[in-house]
Amino acid sequence: MRALLEATNLRKSFGPTPALDGAGLSVRAGEVVAVMGPSGSGKSTLLHCLAGILQPDSGTVRYRDAELSSMPDAQRSELRRTDFGFVFQFGQLVPELSCLENVALPLRLGGIKRRAAESRAREWLERLEVTGVADKRPGETSGGQGQRVAVARALVTGPSVVFADEPTGALDSLNGERVMQLLTAAARETNAAVVLVTHEARVAAYSDREVVVRDGKSREVEPAR
Amino acid sequence: MSIGHTLLGLLEKGPRHGYDLKRAYDERFGQDRPLHYGQVYTTLSRLLRNGLVEEAGVEAGDGPERKRYAITDAGVTDVEKWLSTPEKPEPYLQNTLYSKVVLALLSGRDAGDVLDTQRSAHLVTMRELTKRKAAGDLADQLICDHALFHLEADLRWLELTAARLDRLKTEVVR
Numbered sequence: 320m321r322a323l324l325e326a327t328n329l330r331k332s333f334g335p336t337p338a339l340d341g342a343g344l345s346v347r348a349g350e351v352v353a354v355m356g357p358s359g360s361g362k363s364t365l366l367h368c369l370a371g372i373l374q375p376d377s378g379t380v381r382y383r384d385a386e387l388s389s390m391p392d393a394q395r396s397e398l399r400r401t402d403f404g405f406v407f408q409f410g411q412l413v414p415e416l417s418c419l420e421n422v423a424l425p426l427r428l429g430g431i432k433r434r435a436a437e438s439r440a441r442e443w444l445e446r447l448e449v450t451g452v453a454d455k456r457p458g459e460t461s462g463g464q465g466q467r468v469a470v471a472r473a474l475v476t477g478p479s480v481v482f483a484d485e486p487t488g489a490l491d492s493l494n495g496e497r498v499m500q501l502l503t504a505a506a507r508e509t510n511a512a513v514v515l516v517t518h519e520a521r522v523a524a525y526s527d528r529e530v531v532v533r534d535g536k537s538r539e540v541e542p543a544r
Numbered sequence: 545m546s547i548g549h550t551l552l553g554l555l556e557k558g559p560r561h562g563y564d565l566k567r568a569y570d571e572r573f574g575q576d577r578p579l580h581y582g583q584v585y586t587t588l589s590r591l592l593r594n595g596l597v598e599e600a601g602v603e604a605g606d607g608p609e610r611k612r613y614a615i616t617d618a619g620v621t622d623v624e625k626w627l628s629t630p631e632k633p634e635p636y637l638q639n640t641l642y643s644k645v646v647l648a649l650l651s652g653r654d655a656g657d658v659l660d661t662q663r664s665a666h667l668v669t670m671r672e673l674t675k676r677k678a679a680g681d682l683a684d685q686l687i688c689d690h691a692l693f694h695l696e697a698d699l700r701w702l703e704l705t706a707a708r709l710d711r712l713k714t715e716v717v718r
Contacts, residue, residue, distance in 0.1 A: 355663075357707055500678060520699040521692055524670035531660065533706070540664045 322381075323348045323512055324480055326369050329378035330535075338364040339375065340535035346480065349510040351503055353517055353526035354537075361535040362516045363484055369514060370403055370482045371395040382480075400428060404473030404481040404511070406502065408488040411469050412457035418468045419444065419453040425476045443471035447501050463494030470502050474509065481506055484516045492521075499525045547579065548587050549626040552596060552619050559600040559614040562588060575687060588613055596622055641698075645705060649713045659706050666695050666702075 322345035331339040338361045346352050346369075354362045367373040369380060371387045380387040382402070387395060405411065412421045422440035427433065444450050447467040452460045460468065466486065473481050486502065487495030503525045506513045517523050531538045547569075554560070554568050562584050570578040591597040596619035603610040615623075641662060648655040670692055677688040705712070 357703060518703075520667065520670060520696045521674075523667060524674040524692070526671070529664070529667055531663070538660065540660070 322346060324369060324380070324382050324514075326365070326375075326380045327378055329365065329368050329375045329380070331364055331368060331373065331375045337535050339368065339378075341378075342532060342535060342537040343378075344369065344514075344530050344537055344539065346512045346514060348479065348512055349507065350528075351506065351513040351515060351526040353515045353523035353529040354532060355517060355520075355523055355529050356532035357518065360532045362518075362532040364535075365532060365537065366482055366484055366514060366516050370405070370480075371399055400425060401476065402479050404476065404478035406466070406469050406473045406481065406483040406486045408485040409462075409465075412465060412472070414457055417454050417456055418449070418460065418464075421457065421468060422472045422475050425472060429476065440471070440475055443475045444468065446505060447471045461494075462490050463498065466490060466494070466498050467501060470498060470505070474505050474511065477509060478511055481511050481513045482516075483513060485518070486515070487517075487519070487522055495522065545573070546626065547583060548591055548596075549623060551584070551587055552591065552615055552623045553627075555597060555613060555615040556620065556623065559612045561603060561610050561612045565613075572683070575684070591619065595619075641702070642705075645709075645712070646716050649709075649716050655709055655713070656706060659702050659709075663699060663702055666699055670695050 325343075325345040327343045329339045329342045330337065340361075342361060342365050344352070344354070344365065354365060356362045364373065368375045368378075368388075371380070371382075371390070375388055378388065382398065385398070387398070390398070399405075412418070413424065416424065419437055419440050422443055423433070423436040426436035426439060431439075441450065441453060444453055447470055449460075449464050449467045449471070452464050452468065457465050457468065466489075470486070473483075481502070483502065487498055490498060499522055503513065505511075513526075515522070515526055523529055529540050531540065550569060550573060551565055554565055560568070562581070565588075566579050566581060566584045569584075588597065592599070592613070596616055597613045598616050600612045600614035603612060641658075644658050645655045647653075648658050673688040673692050673695075677685050677692075680688065
């Protein structure tokens, strides 16, 4: 099957420090790929380049038929809103909005009316088993609940790719597992691909295959038979 | 695992015959390795000989296998002692993977490849266990978690070793 998202030979430096040194990665539709590697290996930079948040110094990122790496900023932002979803370790929810409003936000930004947006957001909160926090602000929820709300927000627009950077990094084992179960189950149901950055093997075990990043270089591993 | 102590523990709820004991054992502890009938009867006769169980009648219409066994006071004491004695923590000092890494370095092969191949194999098993856990009941989840945490420990060692390969190389080829 053809890759949905494909990065080739990416190089990216921050000042004199190279973060990516020829890394690449390809993701097929509906596939969960874990990006593993030690701290500072370049895995988050790889994710940011894949998602069009960062522009690589050289190399290409293709999403469907478009070349992300040469796209104007505005177009990349639009693509991130319509086609991509994001879950980070923390700090991604707007503290002044209720959890329901947070989940509805990407739909509202896409021009959907409040009632329709919130109704769809509520369905996603239900799916993530956190309807109880709909009217609470993120600061009033537990870490596990907040992360489920973040997953709901990442999936509410029906993205083709979900980027998750250490999504369970701030959670205990049980909450982390539940978030991973719900995230991967929802992604599989909607045929969304997931790029999952993690240094935890137990989290990576929810993926279909792994890519290892070390010193800015990546190594794709096909599942052993 | 001590089969004798496990069977004794199962007998504390009341007398059972051999087949019944095997079924109870398999249901709770035998997921990947059910007991053979032979093991049950050999174990029971040893427990009988040591006075930890006694015969408690024979079920109607039966051959010798329908004999029922009950735990004795000595058996209860034995189970108590077993439960309160900690298992010896595994020292994990004999490590094939460590030997492979050192030999790869000594022979000028790529030790990173050895570690990458192992990581991949570990993750395949961890994925299987994660799927089994998702489909299973609480007992399944706990058993799989035990295995997953051990495999994760291996992988953490593996990552740490990968990060120290250059240093290890200078030490082993000296």
